[in-house]
Amino acid sequence: MIFDPAEQARVPFLRGILTRSLQDCGLSFEESYRVASEIRDELQGVGELSNSELRQLVLKHLDSFGAEVIERYRQPSGQTPTILVRDAKGRGVPYSRGRSRMTLEPCGFEAEDSIDIANRLHDDLTRQGITEIEVPELRRRTHAQIVERLGEKAGKSYLIWQEFGKSEQRLLLLMGGTAGVGKSTFATQVAGILDIIRIQSTDMLREVMRKMLPERLAPVLHASSFLAWDRMPRVEGQSADESTLLKEGYLQQVELLTVACEAVMQRAHKERVSLIIEGVHLHPRVLDFVPEDKGLIAVPMMLAVLKRGELKARICGRGEKEPDRRAKRYLKHLDDLWRLQSFLLSEADHYGVPIVANDNKRRTRRGILRTVEAALAKRFSGDPERVFS
Incomplete structure (x- = not known):
């Protein structure tokens, strides 16, 4: 527990x-999540910690990220912002290089490129003496910085x-794959990046x-997916x-x-929220049960892990953790x-479902985001007039 003496x-x-707080300081989601997880692990078994003690612990973990990140974390949250970013309703929030960088994460850019773009954007605004900026103009300037550094694509x-x-459209991400390929890991990471x-x-x-269906009624349900065949009723003379x-x-x-998957999708559809479902049971046929909704993508x-030895190594590594x-x-x-x-x-190839090979964390995360982007590109043209209006 964290104790706040003032309150x-x-x-x-x-x-x-x-x-989220560490992302605002300029760390990537992966870096922020790793540091937050390390701190959570350190707090296991600790009965109570004051908020000032927690801040000192966080600062200790931020040492390796440099003085600028540490200074951003130390800054009082109530400090008057240098630059206000105003939305369509006139509400202003402080410009943050961390948040600016977060808007680039779905694009799958390299971390150093995103940092450089956010820093250049901040430096330009500061140099021009801008204290307030509308969201569309901020988007236009961000786009210009991206094109200048990384190109039109x-x-x-x-x-x-x-x-x-x-838009008001939502995402439904269906991540299939066997045990050990990284489904839950990447589902968590991508959810953070896409704010799902x-x-x-x-x-x-x-x-x-x-719990609802006992083994005598649904025997195949009470086995691992790769051993369900052993619970199927035996037919005399059947050979396979x-x-x-x-x-x-x-x-x-x-x-x-x-x-059950259909029920979860229907619930998300009813609540109009984005959803990620991950698991070995996401055979391409599940797509037949996706709710019909123009606002849902x-x-x-x-x-997949395409090398048997690598899959074995990942399973061994997961067992240690x-x-x-x-x-x-x-x-x-x-x-x-x-x-x-x-x-x-084979089924994914037959049904036209994209296959993302997990051979490197950064490449795999980028591959997942590019797969999502390809689906978005079928509905959104990326028209500057729409984005900057």
């Missing part, structure tokens, strides 16, 4: 709040994301359904190879989970996992 109040430590990417941001607050795992949906049985068992489990993708996720069982059935991934990639 005489105790509140829990919230990693998400600290992550990067500028177009920025325009598409900004046009989408001005709803993430749903199909594994969690399966756990709920297991292991790959065929694995596919049939998996698809039977998918059929059951599709009901569904983006399916299949994550999260032993409760049963890495030993996954390693024991690595052949089944590999066969299931081969089947999923």
Whole structure:
């Protein structure tokens, strides 16, 4: 718990709040999330900490990011802003290089490019003595800086994301893939970048359904996706190879989970919020159950680790960090996992679902964002007049 002596109040430590605060200081989402996670881990077992002690702990972790980041974190939040950014309703918020950089994250630019663009933009505004600026003008200047540094293609990417941001349309990201390919990791990262607050795992949906449907009624539901075939009713005289049985068992489990996935999608549709669903059960057929809504943009993708040795190494690494996720069982059935991934990639290719290879964190995150951008580009032209109006 964090104690505020001035307010005489105790509140829990919230990693998400600290992550946002660090982004405002100029750190990327990945950097902010890592630092906030490290601090959360350090606070495990600590009964209570004052807010001043927490700030000192944060500053200690910011040492490696340089004096400028530290100074931004130290600045009092009530300080009068040098530059006000006003929206269409005339409301003003302080210009922040951190927030400016955050608006570039969906474009998938390199961190150093985003930092440079945000710094150049701030320096130009300061040099020209600008104390107030309208949002459309800020967008226009940002676009000009992007084109100057990174070219027209990067500028177009920025325009598409900004046009989408001005719309009232929502995203539905469907991240499929077997265990160990990074679905939950990248779902969390991309949610932070795109400001999506709803993430749903199909594994969690399966756990709920297991409570509702006992094993005697739905035996395939009570096994891992790659072992569901072993719970299928036996038919006398039936013979099939292991790959065929694995596919049939998996698809039977998918059929059951599709009901829950459809319910989650309908709920998000009703509440008009964006949503990320991640899990092995996101077979391309799930797209048939996406709500029909012109304001909803569904983006399916299949994550994969294309080298067997790399998949094994990732599962081993995950076992060290999260032993409760049963890495030993996954390693024991690595052949089944590999066969299931081969089947999923074949199905993704058949249904035209983009495949994103996870061979490098930065490239994979960029690949996911580019996949989303490609879907946006089918609806948004990136017209400067719309973005800057």
